[in-house]
Amino acid sequence: MTYLLGIDGGGTACRAALADLNGNVIGIGRSGSANIMTDMNTARLNILDATEAAFKAAGIDAAASGTVFAVLGLAGANVGGNGAKLEALLPFQKSLVYSDGLIALQGALGDHDGTVVILGTGSAYVTRLGNDIRFAGGWGFKVSDLGGGARLGRDALEETLLAYDRFHRRSLMTDAIMERFGGNPHRIVQFAHSATPSDFGTFAPLVFEYASKNDEVALALLDKTLAQIEEGLDAIMPDTGMRLSLLGGLGALYGARLSPHYRAILQAPSNDALTGAVQLAARNFASREVAHG
Amino acid sequence: MTYLLGIDGGGTACRAALADLNGNVIGIGRSGSANIMTDMNTARLNILDATEAAFKAAGIDAAASGTVFAVLGLAGANVGGNGAKLEALLPFQKSLVYSDGLIALQGALGDHDGTVVILGTGSAYVTRLGNDIRFAGGWGFKVSDLGGGARLGRDALEETLLAYDRFHRRSLMTDAIMERFGGNPHRIVQFAHSATPSDFGTFAPLVFEYASKNDEVALALLDKTLAQIEEGLDAIMPDTGMRLSLLGGLGALYGARLSPHYRAILQAPSNDALTGAVQLAARNFASREVAHG
Structure with a gap:
């Protein structure tokens, strides 16, 4: 492994953050929609475009992208094996696809337990208590997303x-x-x-x-x-x-x-979802190093 | 004029009732969708098909359809001049296009004042007090049609x-x-x-x-x-x-x-909307005869 990569992909845009192995961000890139529910191939291409842009922003040859440890947060990752399908299609050394809610929670709360409610166009709840992560809501405009x-x-x-x-x-x-x-x-x-x-x-x-x-x-x-x-x-x-x-x-x-x-218990989010993805990459990479080392 | 024609046209089907000049129904025909909001030409063709079928059911040559006095009740008749556009396209001696709600009210209440609420897939209100007709609701599934x-x-x-x-x-x-x-x-x-x-x-x-x-x-x-x-x-x-x-x-x-x-004031509808269209044709034809006679 040479670098960590965090990806925050959604229906309108995809952002990539390249970081050193300690999780310090050294370049950010951006591209179009990465909705794996509606179009897996376009999502894949936009993930690669954003990654290349992040390498460019860091002044590093994108040829090194095959060696990165990537964590991707994507809407619909937990639907019908979409996450696993995408992991198999990506050219990175190691890819972990999580839901967009999980990287948002990690960014907002860091390693603390707690709940985030994502209130954008839609709405979704993510709560963490130790290793127990629970998702709720977020089933879409037609039959869910109350408050969105x-x-x-x-x-x-x-x-x-x-x-x-x-x-x-x-x-x-x-x-x-x-x-x-x-x-x-x-x-x-x-x-x-x-x-x-x-x-x-x-x-x-x-x-x-x-x-x-x-x-x-x-x-x-x-x-x-x-x-x-x-x-x-x-x-x-x-x-x-x-x-x-x-x-x-x-x-x-x-x-x-x-x-x-x-x-009374409300807190401003510590960081955004993209930072959450980088944090999860750093944590997973570190625990992997311990396990393998 | 030789006959009266009532038409009840909706999103899934169009029904036609041929009647004598007193409003006695002598033949009923049926065809496909007559939604003038989404497809004026298909609606026109299905109205003509249902009319031809009504003539056939009555055992009368459909060549006489050019002489009928027609009242049509159609969804969207009061939107953006749709009703007047269709009236100009129809081959009948005289065509009056009303909203589907009005023929439903006429069928249900006859000539009495009162209110009908149409609770099907959508919902809409029509109320009549003398010559004053008021429509409400019925703006569609996305932003209206509560109770539908x-x-x-x-x-x-x-x-x-x-x-x-x-x-x-x-x-x-x-x-x-x-x-x-x-x-x-x-x-x-x-x-x-x-x-x-x-x-x-x-x-x-x-x-x-x-x-x-x-x-x-x-x-x-x-x-x-x-x-x-x-x-x-x-x-x-x-x-x-x-x-x-x-x-x-x-x-x-x-x-x-x-x-x-x-x-306490609820009544079973006297008749259906198609009968309401025929009633309105009979009433309009009679008042026209008086005016012209």
Whole structure:
């Protein structure tokens, strides 16, 4: 082994961090989508592109990439043998494919026990107690991901139509959303027809913005969503004094609104998921050296 | 004019009823989808096919179809001039395109004032008070259609995953659904990924079935959904003693569970939407004759 490699791959981008054998990062590279659920081959090519860019950033010949010890955190790694399939396709000396949630947890909490909730477009829970790692939620926009930006943004559009029909009360927020669609509810329907989860998610920040101005509809949506997030926490947090971090684009926004007993144990994440991948590479490499040495 | 023609066109099928000038039906025909929102030309062809089949069933030469007075009830008729566009494309002597909700209301209530809620795969409200017709809901699965089978079935899948994650309690219903997917939550995710609203709707009858056995999760889902339906009724029903009918595949199932004050005014629909279209044709034709005669 000559280097460690951490990979954080997701639906929109893939990042690679090259590090020395102690885990000190010496180069970072970036490329396109690495979603192994939807397209394994594109994911593989983008992982290699990001790796090459990381070598270049470190000023090292990428020919050495065949000697690295790599840890990859990828969405869908634990579905239907995808992780093992990809490991067999990669040219690195050793490749370990974990879920994206695990590298996020490692980055946020380091080696501590605790729980992270990733609140981006989707939502997912990861908790660690010693060697026991548990995943929950994160089954996708259609039937899960409560609290994620896509669900929250969709809810805001639904409330706008309910207000239009006078089934629910109007508010400055629903008026503002209706105005974005030219006051025409059919344009909301057209938007929703082809909207991706990310498209729906573009309305989530608006809910927080109006909630901060005490908009009643926005506050009611966040009350519902926070209750869902805390139901998850109640279920997944063992009642020891564990750490909790909320990650993702909406993590900090939700964090400020959590119930006091959760806010009391809330911590800013120590590092990002890419750093988590490098840390896991360093730890696995070290324990491997001990075992082999 | 020689005959009246009623058309009930929807996403899966189109039905045509040929009637004499008094509105007595003499032949019924059927064909495929007539969704003018997604495919105007296919809708037009299926309307003509169903009409030809209705003439054939009546034992009358379809060459006479150019002389009919037609009323068509079609989803999306009131969106972006679709109705007027189709009227110009049809070969009948006179064509009036209304929304599917209006012919459903006419069929269910005849000439009485009142409200119908169409609870099929989607959900929609139509209310009539004299000449004032009001539509609400029915903006589609993604951002509306609360109480419809697609939303209810989706909810049941979401509850099954929440039970799998131990965020919510399990029940016989969630166990039964999980078993349909071989106990594998990833198979629910895969199903949901490509499921149409109708596909989600296939799980709605299961919710009623388990609710009738006092399944706690099923009852909680129906409590939520009934509250949403009654919010709509509270908003749309003027507080006179109006009639109310619940239509669609889930109408009778929901009807039995409505609050007492709504159950008290609930009536079985007098006729179906196709009959409603024929009635509207007869009424429009008669008033036209008076005006022209």
